[in-house]
Amino acid sequence: MARAIHWERNEDPVGIWEHRGKVVLAGAGHSKNTDRRWDGVSMDRTLGAYVIEAARAAMDDAGISPEDVDGIVTSAGGQPAHMSLGSQWGPLRPFFDAPYDSEDGLTYVTAEWIQKQMNLPNVQYTNSHGETVWNLIGLAAQVVGDSRCEVCLVPYPNGNIEGRYHQNPSLEARGGAQWSNPWGWGLSGQGFVFDQYARKYGTNHERMAPFVVQEHANGLLWPYSYYAQHEPGPFTTEDYLNGRWIARDLSIFDCDRPVQAGACYIVTTAERAKDMKQQPVYILDHTESAFTPRSLVQTLDDTESWTDIQAKRSYAGSGLRPEDIDVFAPYDGFAVFTQYFLEAFGWRGVKRGEAHDFYADDITLKGPNPINSGGGNMGTGRMRTVFITDPMEQLQGRAGDRQVDIKAEVAVTIGVLPSNAAALAFSTSPD
């Protein structure tokens, strides 16, 4: 397994990416179903099975055969450092017959597992050390640009056996937890930054409503959305305002819902994509950033400073200006993240403290400012893949009912945390 290559573009000045416009997204696929969690019984609905289903769909989308694939770059657990969300399967109960005789295929999915199960004969390069989907596409774009492989399968698994996040039963606070758990500090970190934001700019949680409601509406138009498949009714402002609190001012509707699904992309060279089925989406740049707070807690000042650095780095790396971006997809894994990224990138001229005014204006799909036209995590569940698939489909003009009315030639997508982010710039043109 390949590891420890220096691929990130995280040191200023990054300069224009050396492979700008020479690497493309050529296909996308998703598992047909998006479940709440794995039921522990249906072997055709495991995380591994869903990743295979998504990979086959992506290869069909691009019009390539298993023999064409010579690289697999994945994020085995959909998280940094090979982590999985939630607990493992094994410690609580026995494994199954091969290929489900270990965690691989159940709570994470490695490139080697995929290669073996899919009988991909010509794979020369594998890497399971991708992180969140933005970093993962950036890694794949870099290795294709660097000629480590030419036709790269990029699966992104999303599972969570428990169906909820990180319940911690321990009465011992070790390591970093010794500074937070004795005071019950956790998601309060996001609530605290929002509290500082609301005080600084004179706004409040209710003013988030138009954004989250619009995301739900957009997500219902994406066939792989958890909500489109399982809760297709409308989500209203009243619903949002009645959401139970998690950590003020975060309600249940500001937190994404864990799901079980798989997605996959095909990243290849612009040259090779000429023989493929879809209009290629040119990757203009990838940039990354990671920060540590000065003391215990990430403050609003940190959040604004870090996202400013990432936004400037992204513009420097792609050569784009704010006014060049048609489709903009800033992450919403907690809904409050979006405002920090939006204001940093200055899309549609939005400045610090103005995001909630922007949300109160027309952010519908058919209006001038269709932010997160795919619905984000709030509208689709915690797959994150809509942040790649929707910009891609908007640029290809095949987003169906979600297709925006504005020009869709350049897209920027960014996630995952203000403290640990990656941005990607896409275009219909290599120039």
Add this chain to the structure above:
Amino acid sequence: MPRPIPVPDAISKPFWDACNERRLIIQVCTMCDRRQFPPEAECRECGWQFHLDWMETSGRGTIVGFSITYDSRIMAWQEEQPFNNAVVALEEDPEINFFSNLPGIPVGEVPVGATVEVDFISVSDDQLIPEWKVVE
């Protein structure tokens, strides 16, 4: 309610020992004068390992903001919900923070901007942790 008890390690032990003496200390780098908390193996400013010392603080600070937890992932805290989660900025270096549940302050009535003073509460037979009380 039993709450998670800090488990000191080689770097943090002096801090937790000082808490047991009702003293609030933070690290200071004698090379670059940077103060840091939580304690670390080296100075995050200049990188020196061997010039980190401890300094006693005033034990005074300001509440700079808060959240209220209603659904904690830390199971020991779940029966206490909802509870205050305030952030305190230290008087002599406001970039250094401490957490507080502000015992005695009703949930949601956190006086942001108020001055607070450190107090220490017991979380086990042999460990005190810093807490904070409003003084004005």
